[in-house]
Amino acid sequence: MEVVHRGGVIRRLREELPVGWQVTALGVVATVVAVLAPAFVLTFGLFLWARRQGWPSSRMRNLTLTLLAAWLFGAVMQLWQVGWPETLRVLTEAFRLLLSGHVDWANTVGVLAVVEVPIAAVAAWVVLRRQEVRMMQSTQPRRAMRWQQRTNKNRRNAALRRARQEITPMSRLSGLVVLAQQYREEKPREQLTLEYLRARHPVYLGVTDEELNRHITLTGQTGAGKTELLKRLTGGWTEARWRTYGQKSSQGVSGSPDGRATGGAASPRPLTIFVDAKGGEQSTDLAFEWADTMEAIGLAPERVGVFPFQDGLNMWALPPAQLVETIHELAKTEHRFYDTLQRGLLRLVLEAPNVRPPANSVEFLRRIDPQQLRKAWDGHPGRLAQLQQMAQSGTLATDLILLDDLFGTLGHDFDAQRSIQDFDALFVSLPGTEKNRVAAAKARLLVELLKFELTHGARREVLFVFDEWSAVSEHVDVLQLLQTARSLGGRVVLSAQSYATLGSSEQEVNRILSVMGGGHLVMAGNQVEEWAKLAGTRFRAEVGAHLEGESHVGEGTLRMQSQFTVSPDELRQLPERDVVRIKSGVVQFGTVVKLDATKRLPSKAIHRHPWRQITTAGPVSSWWRLGEERRELVQRMVPQLTAGPSKDEG
Numbered sequence: 001m002e003v004v005h006r007g008g009v010i011r012r013l014r015e016e017l018p019v020g021w022q023v024t025a026l027g028v029v030a031t032v033v034a035v036l037a038p039a040f041v042l043t044f045g046l047f048l049w050a051r052r053q054g055w056p057s058s059r060m061r062n063l064t065l066t067l068l069a070a071w072l073f074g075a076v077m078q079l080w081q082v083g084w085p086e087t088l089r090v091l092t093e094a095f096r097l098l099l100s101g102h103v104d105w106a107n108t109v110g111v112l113a114v115v116e117v118p119i120a121a122v123a124a125w126v127v128l129r130r131q132e133v134r135m136m137q138s139t140q141p142r143r144a145m146r147w148q149q150r151t152n153k154n155r156r157n158a159a160l161r162r163a164r165q166e167i168t169p170m171s172r173l174s175g176l177v178v179l180a181q182q183y184r185e186e187k188p189r190e191q192l193t194l195e196y197l198r199a200r201h202p203v204y205l206g207v208t209d210e211e212l213n214r215h216i217t218l219t220g221q222t223g224a225g226k227t228e229l230l231k232r233l234t235g236g237w238t239e240a241r242w243r244t245y246g247q248k249s250s251q252g253v254s255g256s257p258d259g260r261a262t263g264g265a266a267s268p269r270p271l272t273i274f275v276d277a278k279g280g281e282q283s284t285d286l287a288f289e290w291a292d293t294m295e296a297i298g299l300a301p302e303r304v305g306v307f308p309f310q311d312g313l314n315m316w317a318l319p320p321a322q323l324v325e326t327i328h329e330l331a332k333t334e335h336r337f338y339d340t341l342q343r344g345l346l347r348l349v350l351e352a353p354n355v356r357p358p359a360n361s362v363e364f365l366r367r368i369d370p371q372q373l374r375k376a377w378d379g380h381p382g383r384l385a386q387l388q389q390m391a392q393s394g395t396l397a398t399d400l401i402l403l404d405d406l407f408g409t410l411g412h413d414f415d416a417q418r419s420i421q422d423f424d425a426l427f428v429s430l431p432g433t434e435k436n437r438v439a440a441a442k443a444r445l446l447v448e449l450l451k452f453e454l455t456h457g458a459r460r461e462v463l464f465v466f467d468e469w470s471a472v473s474e475h476v477d478v479l480q481l482l483q484t485a486r487s488l489g490g491r492v493v494l495s496a497q498s499y500a501t502l503g504s505s506e507q508e509v510n511r512i513l514s515v516m517g518g519g520h521l522v523m524a525g526n527q528v529e530e531w532a533k534l535a536g537t538r539f540r541a542e543v544g545a546h547l548e549g550e551s552h553v554g555e556g557t558l559r560m561q562s563q564f565t566v567s568p569d570e571l572r573q574l575p576e577r578d579v580v581r582i583k584s585g586v587v588q589f590g591t592v593v594k595l596d597a598t599k600r601l602p603s604k605a606i607h608r609h610p611w612r613q614i615t616t617a618g619p620v621s622s623w624w625r626l627g628e629e630r631r632e633l634v635q636r637m638v639p640q641l642t643a644g645p646s647k648d649e650g
């Protein structure tokens with residue numbers, strides 16, 4: 001029956017076909033296969049490939065449009081080259097051969113596949129979009145969840161593949177500082193049709209300079225990869241800023257962020273400061289590793305500083321009034337004993353009128369000399385009386401010894417070494433958490449120094465990164481720091497182990513977060529509820545199905561419910577090395593790629609910059625000589641000072 005019928009079709013075809021065409025049963029089957037097979041293979045190939053990449057349908061649509069455009073171009077070129085009649089002839093000839101059972105698979109199927117590309121691309125897009133919509137509105141929640149999980153997993157795998165296959169850039173021309181390969185983005189709102197049509201699919205997760213300008217936080221448990229991320233952040237920001245360094249802003253001085261430069265509207269030189277508050281033995285390794293990285297990306301080696309292991313700073317650049325407070329503070333924290341150090345003495349020495357302030361510790365100690373001080377303060381009876389009283393009580397020698405000891409323990413950290421203006425990148429290691437009070441005092445001095453040098457010298461664009469911020473958070477007023485940073489042209493990045501350790505109290509954490517407007521970076525950790533709350537909620541459909549036994553009876557309810565945009569559980573399950581960025585309710589997921597100096601040539605933006613190497617001033621004095629001179633000075637002066645009062649009395 002069937003055979004007769006098929007024979008009938010073929011006979012009828014034979015009658016209708018033009019002269020010279022032959023039809024066989026095999027030919028018909030071959031034709032159907034040759035036409036359908038490429039279409040199916042292409043459609044499902046594209047579909048499966050998109051699934052493997054975890055692409056959203058909007059991305060598939062972009063590919064489809066690109067393919068269509070390329071195909072159209074090819075088709076037009078083809079028609080233009082060989083003409084319409086010839087093209088038609090080739091196609092008819094292919095079908096004639098197919099129907100007669102002479103299948104030239106390579107040519108015929110190849111040509112048909114090329115012809116069918118647009119159909120397949122559109123079909124793949126439609127299939128993907130249909131699946132997406134079905135899963136979003138699914139009444140089978142578990143299936144939809146599995147689909148979502150698989151999509152996310154595929155996307156992450158694709159990101160990991162990208163991370164392996166390409167050298168992830170440090171920054172983009174748009175100014176984006178690249179932190180990670182992005183694999184997922186959750187938005188608090190539904191996508192509007194126009195947004196779907198215009199959707200772009202960024203592959204890099206990053207922050208822009210404007211966002212950094214409003215400060216950001218980074219939290220994650222030990223080993224999550226915070227320090228690596230910060231390395232990438234500093235490298236990327238440095239590169240991005242060097243691209244604009246020296247460029248004139250098109251806007252006036254007032255309107256543009258770069259216009260804060262002294263008078264002109266040229267973008268100031270970037271300065272990156274990496275503060276490691278954790279200290280400890282690893283700090284040295286980290287310090288030199290970071291410095292190496294900064295040199296590898298192109299900064300001049302003499303302009304990369306490592307404090308205090310290699311380079312010291314110069315606290316004597318501070319104005320006298322500030323120096324009084326600073327030295328008093330430092331002395332107090334070193335030993336309880338120093339509490340007795342007289343502030344009065346410091347003021348007498350440092351604020352002496354008509355005398356150049358001391359330039360280093362030796363000059364400072366040398367001036368603890370009643371005779372010199374008396375001369376300097378001539379005409380200030382109040383101060384002279386104070387001096388007289390000190391000299392008589394015989395504490396000057398003790399104070400001298402205390403101060404000498406203080407400068408000894410400080411080493412060359414702050415004693416007449418280099419100016420912050422000398423550096424393009426500066427690593428600052430604060431002593432370990434076990435010596436919190438010292439760390440905090442040094443941190444404060446550092447902040448004072450930065451504040452002063454950056455407001456009184458050439459304008460700089462500064463990025464402050466505080467790794468393990470929690471170690472000093474109790475002792476440094478962060479809000480003041482942030483406000484100061486703003487006025488210094490600075491951005492601040494605070495890193496801590498968790499939400500709670502960002503500040504010393506809950507109120508302080510809240511206050512800190514209210515200022516950090518640039519977004520929050522979250523890495524693997526357990527204390528993530530607060531971040532999920534901060535990311536906010538969005539409306540999602542909740543499906544309730546009426547069941548009879550196990551099966552769905554076709555009735556149900558659907559209601560809108562507000563849900564976390566990213567649930568705490570998802571954050572808790574975050575793999576190490578992955579980062580989540582939370583900003584204005586949008587949550588982005590990415591996997592961090594370690595900055596590998598061996599796989600990256602120096603950044604052209606920095607390396608070829610005409611002002612890369614500007615001569616540095618270098619250290620003001622050599623610290624080992626200072627130490628020696630101090631020793632001699634103390635040996636000479638202590639007997640004099642102790643002898644002094646008795647001579648006056650006698």
Ligand SMILES: Nc1ncnc2c1ncn2[C@@H]1O[C@H](COP(=O)(O)OP(=O)(O)OP(=O)(O)O)[C@@H](O)[C@H]1O
Pocket residue numbers: 220221222223224225226227228229577592593594
């Ligand atoms: N993206 C990455 N790719 C490969 N290795 C990484 C990556 N990020 C971090 N690591 C490695 O993981 C280890 C821990 O990373 P890191 O020191 O950055 O963590 P951390 O969060 O700063 O930890 P801690 O709180 O102890 O300072 C390091 O050995 C580092 O080399």
Ligand SMILES: [Mg+2]
Pocket residue numbers: 226227467
């Ligand atoms: Mg770390």
